[in-house]
Every structure is written in C-alpha cells, then in structure tokens.
Amino acid sequence: MFPRRVRYALLALQHLAKMGDGYCAAHRIADDEGISHRFLDLILGELRQLGLVESLRGLRGGYRLATAAAELTLFDILIALKVQIAPLPCLADPRERCSECQGASPCTLRPALEPGFVAYRAELSALRLADLGHTLAPALSG
Numbered sequence: 001m002f003p004r005r006v007r008y009a010l011l012a013l014q015h016l017a018k019m020g021d022g023y024c025a026a027h028r029i030a031d032d033e034g035i036s037h038r039f040l041d042l043i044l045g046e047l048r049q050l051g052l053v054e055s056l057r058g059l060r061g062g063y064r065l066a067t068a069a070a071e072l073t074l075f076d077i078l079i080a081l082k083v084q085i086a087p088l089p090c091l092a093d094p095r096e097r098c099s100e101c102q103g104a105s106p107c108t109l110r111p112a113l114e115p116g117f118v119a120y121r122a123e124l125s126a127l128r129l130a131d132l133g134h135t136l137a138p139a140l141s142g
Contacts, residue, residue, distance in 0.1 A: 006081055008035050009043050013077065016053060017069035017129050023062035050080045069130035075121060077129070085124065091117050 002010070011033045016024060030040045044063055047053040054066045065072070078085055086092035090110055 002083065005039075005043060006078070006083055008033070008040065009047060009081060010074075010077065011035065012040060012043060012047065012063075013052065013065065013072070013129055014132055016063060016065045017132075019064065021064060023056050023060060023064050025062040029063070046081075052077065052080060065129075070128055072129040073125050074127040074129070074132070075124035078124065085121070086117055087113050 012029050012035070015029045015033055026040055026044055027037055029035070029044075030037045033040075035043075044053060044055070048055050048063070051066055052072070053063045055061065055063050075085075084092070088109055090107065091114060
C-alpha cells in the first residue's frame with residue numbers, strides 16, 4: 001500500500017491531468033480531492049521540486065503538469081517520489097545486495113521474486129497518467 005503522501009500526490013497529478021494545460025489553484029485540488037490544504041501544499045512543493053509540476057503565482061496562477069500526462073508513467077512518478085517498489089534491494093538496483101545475498105550461498109529470494117517484480121514494473125511502466133482516468137481515484141481514496 002502506498003503511503004498517504006504518495007496517494008495524495010497521485011490524486012493531485014491526476015486532477016492536474018484532467019485540467020489539461022491550464023493552471024489549477026491548490027485549494028481547488030484540495031477541496032475536490034478531499035486533501036488537507038496544508039498537506040497538499042507540501043506535496044505540491046515536492047512535486048514542483050521534482051519537476052513533475054510547474055507553478056505560477058498570481059490571480060490566474062496555480063499548478064499544472066510540467067510534462068504531458070500521456071508521457072508520464074506511473075513507474076516514473078513512483079520513482080521520482082522515491083517509492084520503494086521492489087521487494088528486495090537487488091531487484092531495484094542490481095548493484096545492491098540484499099541480506100540474503102551477503103552470505104556465501106547464492107540468494108534464493110531473488111530468483112523466486114524476480115518474475116513477479118518484472119511483471120509489476122512492466123505494468124507500472126505501461127500505465128500513463130493520462131490513462132488512469134477515474135479508475136485510480138477509488139483505489140487511492142481508501
């Protein structure tokens with residue numbers, strides 16, 4: 001399960017994707033998505049620092065996606081948010097070694113978990129923010 005910060009970030013990005021190229025005020029996103037204004041401000045600041053959203057001050061300002069929703073994959077977003085999606089460090093980065101790999105015997109977990117992780121990663125890489133539509137909202141709200 002994703003942490004609340006990640007779920008809210010995905011909801012905010014999904015909301016901005018629906019807005020197209022226009023800017024959307026943070027309070028509107030917070031109200032529409034049921035997110036605390038203060039918490040959303042922190043999340044949007046992080047998304048801006050990561051280069052996922054752009055901001056504009058002023059009366060017509062707000063936030064918008066920095067990249068077209070059709071080009072952003074769920075995998076890219078999760079990696080930018082530093083979400084650990086791999087069950088073992090050696091699956092996330094082959095240069096890393098997990099505690100199983102430290103011993104003299106070969107790791108028994110990686111071969112067992114790798115096929116499932118590869119399929120999961122492929123699925124996340126195939127899902128684009130533009131494709132998520134309304135199917136993401138119920139899953140993230142709960």
